[in-house]
Amino acid sequence: MISQGRRIDLRSEVVTRPTAEMWRAMQAADIGWPQRGEDQNVNELEKRAAEMTGMEAGLFVFTASLANLLAMMISTVRGDQVILEADAHQVWIEGWNLAYVCGVYPRLIVSETGAMPLAEVEAILTEWRGPARPRTSFIALESPHNDHGGTIVPLEYVESLSELAHRNGCHLHMDGARIHNAAVATGLAIRTFTQPLDTVTVSLNKGLSAPLGALLCGSVKNIEEARMRGLKWLGASGMHRGGFFAAAGLYALDNMVERLADDQRRARLIADSIRDIPGIEVNHPQTNQVRVSTAPSGRPAAEVVDALAERGVLVLLRQPNVFKMMTHCEIDDAAAESAIAATKHVLSPAAVAT
Incomplete structure (x- = not known):
């Protein structure tokens, strides 16, 4: 948690x-x-x-x-x-x-x-x-x-x-x-x-x-x-x-403009850290947005969104099989690492099986 x-x-x-x-x-x-x-x-x-x-x-x-x-x-x-x-x-x-x-x-x-x-x-x-x-x-x-x-x-x-x-x-x-x-x-x-x-x-x-x-x-x-x-x-x-x-x-x-580079760095960190999780596809962020598709696994994105919310991480449901994470000035390095950990847990094979 x-x-x-x-x-x-x-x-x-x-x-x-x-x-x-x-x-x-x-x-x-x-x-x-x-x-x-x-x-x-x-x-x-x-x-x-x-x-x-x-x-x-x-x-x-x-x-x-x-x-x-x-x-x-x-x-x-x-x-x-x-x-x-x-x-x-x-x-x-x-x-x-x-x-x-x-x-x-x-x-x-x-x-x-x-x-x-x-x-x-x-x-x-x-x-x-x-x-x-x-x-x-x-x-x-x-x-x-x-x-x-x-x-x-x-x-x-x-x-x-x-x-x-x-x-x-x-x-x-x-x-x-x-x-x-x-x-x-x-x-x-x-x-x-x-x-x-x-x-x-x-x-x-x-x-x-x-x-x-x-x-x-x-x-x-x-x-x-x-x-x-x-x-x-x-x-x-x-x-x-x-x-x-x-x-x-x-x-x-x-x-507030120059610090956007930190948002973009953290978006890349999140995307690169979860990219190898089985059953998802993750974009290569050009800016501050991480786009995750659950289509490879067939798992509804809404399930992932709800499971992440239970662990204190709010992400945006965009389509039946797509959710997004957007970094901003209130997401520091610790928050990014916590979001990564929560996402890995929710999307792990053991969690999906339950």
Whole structure:
């Protein structure tokens, strides 16, 4: 059992709490009225986000899902066709936004890592039936890709997709909620990944441990349109007292990015330590996510999730035969070792037999 009754929560980075220093930054924040452009922390955060991504402007919103929705709202009209990777967060978690809010028709492309085959993208963009040719206005990427285990879409691929999208009049968006993990893993600046894009979403609480918030970055025209849509259509841009949360976001950008390398190191440690257990398949983490498939053994992943929970280790059930572990700032080396020990016990042949 986990020593001293310590619960180890590996379900997601969103379970983390702000650090003591982050709380102090929030308490010390001199807040203004964000909706009128009078909050210095919000203004500075949006400016920092634009500089970080190499975009002209940024918009601070409540969640990454809202940022993704606004990106789609400013680039589509009802009835448009949009292209998304089949396992994307925008499909499985945000699908209501596609169908009900935007009224668009999604064309889904299956991939192994989040990089949709370019030939399939081009086929959708150019196909037609008689006089009817659907208008495709929006293509979205997700990187790192959550459902594929934190895989990073290669820069060369993003550049090629950008050329294809723009040649066909499409807006290219990236759900880069965890893009800081991609930057740390590759050693590339975030703006290197985002320069080929029209808009990008960046989360402040996935990995960076801020209590709330995400940023949508793009051109001044796109961001001002998103600001208007958020306010007039969704009632979602008036984040009163948002300066408290912006102060936390600024602290996170200054102090919580470089340490992501520790999360990634611990994810690799966990994956490498359990990889040889019979009956499972484990990814080779590129970022902070360990993806475990129980398909080789036929054992339902839910059984493993429940057994681990009984031993004080919480992991995330993703599919009938897949669970995930995500390292974060509250998982230290001791917690990682405890999670490894618990997983080895639960998946040992003796435990499975009982």
